[in-house]
Amino acid sequence: MSESAAARLQALFDGKRLTPTQRRIAHCMVRGAAEVPYLSSVELAELAGVSQPSVTRFAVALGFDGYPALRRHLRESTPASESTAPESEPNEYQQAVAGEIENLRRLADFLADPAPVERAGALLAASRPLPVLGLRAAASQAFGFSYFAAKVHPDVRLLDEGGTMLGDRLDAARRAGASTLLCFALPRHPREVVEALAYARSLGLTVVTVADSSFAPVAAHSDLLLPAAVGTGLAFDTACAPMLLGRVLLEAMADHIPGAESRLEEFDTQAAARGLFAD
Structure with missing residues (x-):
């Protein structure tokens, strides 16, 4: 199919x-x-x-x-x-790869209309600071986005640990001027992520969510949900499509940040001067 x-x-x-x-x-x-x-x-x-x-x-x-x-x-x-x-019937590893290719094709179909991602990029760029939430399976997605976003956005705050401090950090971000929360939500969906999104909206934050499905539990607490399916062919889910969608969001966000390109060039100059990279 x-x-x-x-x-x-x-x-x-x-x-x-x-x-x-x-x-x-x-x-x-x-x-x-x-x-x-x-x-x-x-x-x-x-x-x-x-x-x-x-x-x-x-x-x-x-x-x-x-x-x-x-x-x-x-x-x-x-x-x-x-x-x-x-x-011929592919083996289980080939099927897992084929499943991810299918997920990427579905993501490409979704991106045929760039309006949702462009709207999300504008919201993320305008939020100062920008809190980025991702717990458990989604923590790596939130970390990767935050790492690159910090190169063009002046204040990115990674929220990758749950517990009672999560609400405090959302409070602090809102008091500092945050207007939007970006959330990466992947299965299995932690209950505290759903609760955190509900709390964020009660604070007045606009919630942009990258989730595995439009029917994920976080959908009810998201103002803008961007779907990117995970692969389920192996013992542990694979998340190529959510990762790629995160990079697309970075591109859209950078397009709405004045001077983003010059900041990237400045970083490259400093990295060369400091000898940060071997290549």
Whole structure:
């Protein structure tokens, strides 16, 4: 199933008001877009970890008479070329790479409309300071963004540790003038991240979130959510698409910061003078 299958499913769900259980089913369907048109309601329920009646109610919420009608729609909308089986079955490592390529293609489709990322870049550039949140699996994404962002943004504050101090650091950032919080949220989603976003919005911060799905638990507490799927083919999730989306956000942010290019040139000059790098 090509990337268009997941895109068609996502388009089917966009704009619909779904319950948390229904968002879970939708997320499961997007992740398994190739198999979904051939699953029974019982099989889909087992895959999503919900009850069979929940699948039926989900189909009705999407405007279909029931799950059979939804499945029929999915089958009829699948081009014959997408059901062609590969000549040989790739091994699990190749499948993991192929899954990440698929995620990057979906990200490319999302970026066909640059408006959301450009809006996010403007919000991040205008926030002084700029707090960047990422806990557990998302900590490395937040760190990587913060490392590069500090080269062009005058005040980036990395929030990569949870606990009771997290609220204090959000308070401090807001008092210092922060207007936007950037959050990287990846599965499994820590409860304290969801709580931190809710608290940040109560402080008046605009929340921009990079998450693995539009149906992630953080969606309800995000003003602007930018989706980038993670790979699930290995024992531990892979996050090529979220990392790349973070770099795209850096580009968009730098475009809204006057003098960003001169700051990068100044850093390169200083790095050469100090002999920071071997190359």
